[in-house]
Amino acid sequence: MTDMLHGLLQASGWATLAVLLLGAVRPLLQRLGGAALVYRSWWLLPLVLIAPLLPSPVPAFTDSAPLLALGTVLHVAVVPTDAVLWPTLLIALWAAGAACVALAQWRGQRRFERALGTLQPRADGSWQASADPGLPALVGLLDPRVVVGPDFDQRFAPVERDLILQHEHQHRRHGDHWANAAVALLRCLFWFHPLLPWATRRFLFDQELACDARTVDPHPALRRIYANALLKAQLVHPVAPMACHWRSQPMLKERIGMLKEHKRNVVPRWSGQLLVLGLCVGISTMAWASQRAADTQTRITAEPAAGTDGSSSPDAATVGAQAKLMSPPAYPKSAFEQNISGKVVLRVNVDAEGRTSGVSVISSTPAGVFDAVSIAAAQKWTFEPARRDGKPVASALQIPLTFALDQPEPAPAP
Incomplete structure (x- = not known):
């Protein structure tokens, strides 16, 4: 139990460092590489959570004779047994919170999918719902579908429809639905983390901005049309935990502002890529090294002594x-x-x-x-x-x- 609590606290600490660091360097990354680079920098969060779980080499216990005398001094800070119940209670509280968050997200996803009504295939490869709880969107995890609303053809012009469908296909091509599933899992595991709600919103915003950039960068002349399509769609329904929504009202101004930016030259983009790579490698290595240091504190370590069987060498x-x-x-x-x-x-x-x-x-x-x-x-x-x-x-x-x-x-x- 105490090992599990220690792992959660350690992971929470590294998650806090990663979120604060990403928030600090975000303006610089935005200038160097745009929305796509900012979105890519979020790889730092899962990396610092996974790094402490990687195995670290354990020093050799003995490489001498089959029978060895090994010694260690055990210095222990002991908590009285009256307090042993506290780890169990804390684990139970954490598990209850994780279950509640998972249930709430599952209900939200099910509510959204049921509100879609009947789905009919379209000639453009998308699916048309009989109701609009917040569409267009990429819905599903194992078999994601681009789902549009019943008034999709009436609301948007042909060129706007094509851009919207490209946007949702970009989500599927880059695995954004899997990223959203990972965020949903982190919300369950770290429901107690005070920075997680902000990090979740910021991650989803950056995801949409990056997808907008990937969609309009090949067609710079269509930026104004793309912005008009955004203005036509205002999301007023609750979003699903694991769906990539085209409409996102809280960040509409930021998305339209991004469309006004021009492409940057190659050198700053490469500089930004190197910066993100350095951050991910450096912080993840620090997280892994801290786990290795913790291991050496919790395991018995000793130096091999001379063989006790009378032999001078093995x-x-x-x-x-x-x-x-x-x-x-x-x-x-x-x-x-x-x-x-x-x-x-x-x-x-x-x-x-x-x-x-x-x-x-x-x-x-x-x-x-x-x-x-x-x-x-x-x-x-x-x-x-x-x-x-x-x-x-x-x-x-x-x-x-x-x-x-x-x-x-x-x-x-x-």
Whole structure:
């Protein structure tokens, strides 16, 4: 539970940094590359959320003899067990909020699709609805369709209809419906994030601006006609969570203003591309590195000691077991309250598949205080199995664990 909460908080922190950074550099990106570059910069958000999930290399646990003595000092800041229920309650609250947001979005999508009425295929490849809850739009995820309203032919001139259909096909060609689905998922997972509503609106606005630019850039002479088509359509109905709407009233002024801009030269566009690439790579690498640093704090790490079987050096054909995941044991509440420190020496048997096959206590000081938590933690450890002549073999490790509480520094004498 605590790992899940830590992951959510870490992801929220990186999402906050990404959103604030995108908001800060947006005017510069707009000048360098226009709406398409601004929309492309939103790749930073999923990248910083995915980067901490990527595996990081774990330092080798041992590369010496099959039986090794490895040591580590475990400094633990322990929360009393009375507070253990808080992570469970917080996870339950988060899950309830995510379920409510998912239900609300599903109902909104279903309401929109039902309000379309009967769909009839058209000769231009689109579909015509019997009602207009907010059309034209690209509707659907796995099989998206361009759906127009019942008065589409009467409201728009032929050239305007062609531009509108090109706009919706641009959405489908660039996978904007999948991007909207990803945004819907993020709204469920991070429903508690205060910046998410603004980021969602800004992302959808940038998506429409980028699609407008892709549609009219090949036809600069049709910009005025395109703007007139926008003015003819004012969206007054609630939008669906996963639909790319042609009409978007809150940003109408910004969309028309974008149409007045001229194309930029190639050099600034390439400069903007490099800037976006640098931001994505740099911030994502920082997120990945922070996950690696967190791993080294939560896993037991130790330096290999000399072999305990009397050999001065291991056989060249033998490679000892190596750690994959070694979560530290919990500090017992009674020992924490009484400020007790101690040491436990474990013998851990590792099978040929790298799993812990047996754990026994060789010695413990004080006796019996830290035995149970040490054995419980060791039973969950996983390893890269030892190898002899290139084949995995069973092995044993002798691992001393030192339990020590972090002591506060004494106050300076007056």
